[in-house]
Amino acid sequence: QVQLVESGGGLVQAGGSLTLSCAASGLTFSSYHMGWFRQGPGKEREFVAATSWRAGATAYADSVKGRFTTSRDNAQNTVYLQMNSLKPEDTAVYYCVAKRRWYDISRANDDDYWGQGTQVTVSS
Numbered sequence: 001q002v003q004l005v006e007s008g009g010g011l012v013q014a015g016g017s018l019t020l021s022c023a024a025s026g027l028t029f030s031s032y033h034m035g036w037f038r039q040g041p042g043k044e045r046e047f048v049a050a051t052s053w054r055a056g057a058t059a060y061a062d063s064v065k066g067r068f069t070t071s072r073d074n075a076q077n078t079v080y081l082q083m084n085s086l087k088p089e090d091t092a093v094y095y096c097v098a099k100r101r102w103y104d105i106s107r108a109n110d111d112d113y114w115g116q117g118t119q120v121t122v123s124s
Contacts, residue, residue: 003026006118014086020118033102
């Protein structure tokens with residue numbers, strides 16, 4: 001049974017930083033690309049960032065480029081999202097996603113594995 005468990009969310013002031021973690025189990029972690037998506041209040045779910053299965057490539061949404069960094073530790077089956085210079089518009093539930101294909105990394109697919117999400121709230 002695949003499990004993705006996010007942690008590290010919370011309340012932070014604008015301009016602050018948070019690091020999210022996602023611990024994976026029940027899958028061959030190093031064979032999956034790992035992505036982060038988010039859904040803000042009243043908004044559609046959107047792609048945030050991704051790292052390829054051997055961390056050879058990363059991808060970011062324009063809205064977070066230069067502020068967020070994703071990385072992974074295949075030995076620990078864990079992926080991270082370092083978020084700096086947070087803005088109120090970054091407020092959302094953040095989801096960790098295990099994905100099979102890189103070419104559509106920014107799309108949610110039926111064969112993805114999703115975590116339960118962690119809330120990030122940025123106050124102004």
